Amino acid sequence: MTSPDIIVIGGGIAGISAAAMMSEDAEVLVLEREPQTGYHSTGRSAATFIRNYGNATLRALNAASEPVLAQPDGIAESSLLSPRGELLVANEEELDALKAYAAGGSGIDHITADEAVQLVPILKRDRLVAGLYEESAQDIDVDRLLQGYIRLLRSRGGQIVTNSEVVAIIREGNDWRVETKGLSVTAPVVVNAAGAWADIIANMAGVQKIGLQPFRRSAVLMAVPSDISGAEKWPLIASAEETWYAKPDAGKLLISPADEDPVDPHDVWPDDMVLAEGLHRFEEATNFPITRPTHSWAGLRSFTSDRTPVAGFAPDAPGFFWLAGQGGYGVQTSPALAALTHALCCGKSPALATEVVTAISPARFALG
Ligand SMILES: Cc1cc2nc3c(=O)[nH]c(=O)nc-3n(C[C@H](O)[C@H](O)[C@H](O)COP(=O)(O)OP(=O)(O)OC[C@H]3O[C@@H](n4cnc5c(N)ncnc54)[C@H](O)[C@@H]3O)c2cc1C
Incomplete structure (x- = not known):
């Protein structure tokens, strides 16, 4: 796959879940620096779903994610949640x-x-x-969630290449050329799901950073x-x-x-x-x-400074999509953020309320 429709940078829960959803409509390639997916934050979480954790925007994302985690059609055979309180x-x-x-x-x-x-x-x-x-707080089976999204992605023809650290991102006409040490791929859309490294990826592409800490x-x-x-x-x-x-x-x-x-x-x-x-x-x-x-x-x-995730196209760079800043909520909000990424990158209407989509848009940093 040298010229997919969408290149996702980062094989944590954010990148993998979004890639799996988008692969319904697009050819998707995930590039992950480590030898395995989920090696960083995703593999180190407390694996908990708490409906009321976070600000109002996060609570909306939690609410939109819960039905998918409870009934993960196409991702897993049975609920990924179990009672905890x-x-x-x-x-x-x-x-x-x-x-x-x-x-x-x-x-x-x-x-x-x-x-x-x-x-x-x-x-x-x-x-x-x-x-x-x-x-209603519950345990999440994070490994089954991640593996389920990986299976879904692969069954739809999507690919994950591990040991592939992105080292350069260059604008070429209407495309982005993304380079690792061994690969050079182009696509009109790049999804930046690089977790803690997302601002470094933006900097590489010449895109304004969001001030991720x-x-x-x-x-x-x-x-x-x-x-x-x-x-x-x-x-x-x-x-x-x-x-x-x-x-x-x-x-x-x-x-x-x-x-x-x-x-x-x-x-x-x-x-x-x-x-x-x-x-x-x-x-x-x-x-x-x-x-x-x-x-x-x-x-x-x-x-980011407002402790709210960032999902949406960068206002200053066509085809550069942010999926970052999930803080302590990235596993439990992944179904809603993956669905939003799918909608925005594949030209569909988001299921989330407009005020939620606006609250997580990277455009809020451009204003500042
Ligand atoms: C102790 C702890 C407890 C937590 N508890 C919970 C919880 O109970 N519930 C919850 O919902 N959330 C929890 N979280 C938060 C959650 O783990 C994160 O929000 C989530 O895992 C973020 O996922 P991600 O895919 O964005 O990041 P990551 O899993 O870190 O994935 C980003 C990936 O990008 C890759 N990458 C970076 N740079 C490059 C590059 N140049 N080229 C290629 N790949 C690159 C990295 O190698 C990494 O694999 C917890 C976090 C911690 C640390």
């Missing part, structure tokens, strides 16, 4: 954050501190003032002691100000310091001090015994 807990200082989360949300129950401890008995009762319980977020897996029973049924628990969170994961407990340290895009790993401080915050809020983690990792959550 989310419990947000607040001490006296975090009550405002709790109120802000509940505002404008749906399906959120206010619960007492006693009820919170009944749900998750490791919580320290004396520190708690109130809680919110969101029953990658932030490191870390997590550990810790064994659940044998005298604690029923842990696999706990909801995801988080402090209202998101200073830590934890969730059961394959018989262990995933604990995150919910760190958000700005870094340059790179193959990120956790900082020992950040992990230690985060685990200390978790230890202050719970009676869970902190031992040596069985595994630790970090990934990048990349945000």
